[in-house]
Amino acid sequence: MTTFLEVPGVRIVRPLSRAPHSESLLVRVGGEPGAVSAVLARALDERGARLRRIELLALDRGRGPGVVTVLDVLADEAAPALLLTRPRGPRLSEVIGERGSWQAGEVVGVLEPLVATVVRLHDAGVAHGALGASRVVLTEEGPVLIDFGHAELFAAAAPEAVRAGVAAVGRDRDAVRALAVELLAGVAGARSAAAAELARRLAVLPAHEVCREALTGVRELAAPVPLVPEPVVARDEDGPPPSIRIESEGQPGEPSARAVVASEESVGHAPAGLLARGRELVARARAALDGLPPTRRRLLLGGGVAVAALTIGVLTMPGEGRRDAGAAGPTVSAAPTAHPEPVTDDPLEALGLLIAHREECFRESSLLCLDEVDQQGSAALAADRAALLAQRSGGEGVRVAVDADTAVIVERLGDSVLVEAGPETDPASILLMRTEAGSRIRDWIAGEPVG
Structure with a gap:
């Protein structure tokens, strides 16, 4: 753990989130009264420094409306720290x-x-x-x-x-x-x-x-109507500090729906956080920044039988499971509850967990819940969303059904397993792809629908 080098006019209030290679701190910039809250995004080691450099370049290129603003770049031990605005409002x-x-x-x-x-x-x-x-x-x-x-x-x-x-x-x-x-x-x-x-x-x-x-x-x-957020109650200094968000960082190119262990505050950055010096720093920071230089696998299903081919893709997201929709505290989105990823060496057990959770998504009529079952961008997700939307509209939510209790392993193909489920007269073939992170359904080719 490195220590932030103190900067005049910047006072650390408390940590906001922490990950193995970076952390974010809530800070106050300027003297009292009139101090403003900001986020100090720090790197704790070389990997964190690389992440912060990419973040700085991205924010420089993308600066403008709708993007968090870099106020300053401050000297720090592992790498320059980013001083970011702290947008006020709910997530x-x-x-x-x-x-x-x-x-x-x-x-x-x-x-x-x-x-x-x-x-x-x-x-x-x-x-x-x-x-x-x-x-x-x-x-x-x-x-x-x-x-x-x-x-x-x-x-x-x-x-x-x-x-x-x-x-x-x-x-x-x-x-x-x-x-x-x-x-x-x-x-x-x-x-x-x-x-x-x-x-x-x-x-x-x-x-x-x-x-x-x-x-x-x-x-x-329709014509746009501003969504006026509820006033944000300032908790920068008063009262006991909330729980710190503990995060696990993946590679920069991996999805960053991070597993949040505990959080009582909706913070604008994860992992983000460094200090704010005040409005007079914006011009100087901007001046400094201006100088900075998927193939689908074809399933050959024997006998030409009309089957449901279900590609269960296990998405590798180290420490970054899809718990955005189910984490504790204000980070929850519309999914009603949090569910553990189906991480198991037993493909039949993984299939059972996914099918059971899929049924729960339809019972709860939750679209975001389906992200914990189907792979993003897949035909399975599109079909399930369409079925759930039809269900919400009062129609019949037609979807393919698979009885996981009757599933048997047909063939192992490296990290994938071909599974067959259903009655002998009309089985469904399912391809499970396994990694350390969990399992996802990728495609429904055909099968017996339910309404």
Whole structure:
């Protein structure tokens, strides 16, 4: 653990989050009265320093509306620390968890600027890489993206052929799809049918069309209505400090839906945090910054039998399971409860856990819950979302059913296992791919539907 080198006018209040290679601190900048809160994002070792350098370059390239601002770059032991603004407002994940329904204009007021920011970043050659509801702060000026510690950089104005090869771009697009579908599905009132139709279209679109269609669709849906967040109660110094978020960092190119062990405060950065010096530092910081220089595997299912081919892809996300939607405290999004990842050496047990959790998602009518079952961007996720949206609209949520209790292993293929389930007359073939992180369903090719 390294110690931050004190800077005049910057006072550390308390830690906000901590990971093996980085940490974030809540700080106060300037003298009292008039001191402002900020976040000090520190690196604790060489790997953390590399993450911070990428974050700084990403924030420099992407600076503008809808992106957290770098106030200054401060000397520190392992690497320069980033002094970032601390957007005031609730996270989108908090609001999703609290809201039972939305006005169409409110959804437009959130989605339009948010998607426009993602498009702007991609045009500038920046992919956030860990986009999600818990990394969007709803301020009075609009949604602000935070936590760029897992960003990826590529050529500005790159053609689609280049963007399609950037993993973080794909994750951003999947996240936009998930957020848009979730919010649109909750629209009530006269525009609910139009919102549901837009959600159904977005759920099945190719990834590279999602942002463009989302922007066009929400602009046609309704006039934007500002979503005024509830006043944020300042807890910078008064009262006992809340629990510190303990995080596990993955590689910069990996999804950054981090496993949050404990958190009582919705903070704009994870892992982020360094100190704020005040408004007079913004011009100097900006001046300094200006000088800084997926293939689908074809399943051959014997006998030509009509079967359900279920690719259960185990996504490697070290320490970064999909607990954004289920972590304790205000980081929860719309998924009703937290569920452990199906990490097991037994493929039949993993299949049983996934199928059981999938049924629970449909019982709870939770779209975000499906992210814990199906792989992002997969045909399985698109089909399940479409079925759940139909269920929400009062129709029959038709979906493929698999009886995991009858599953048997047919063949082992390295890290994958071919499993067969169901009656002998109409079995379903399932391909499970295993890693240390857990399991995900990737594709439903055919099978027996249930309504």
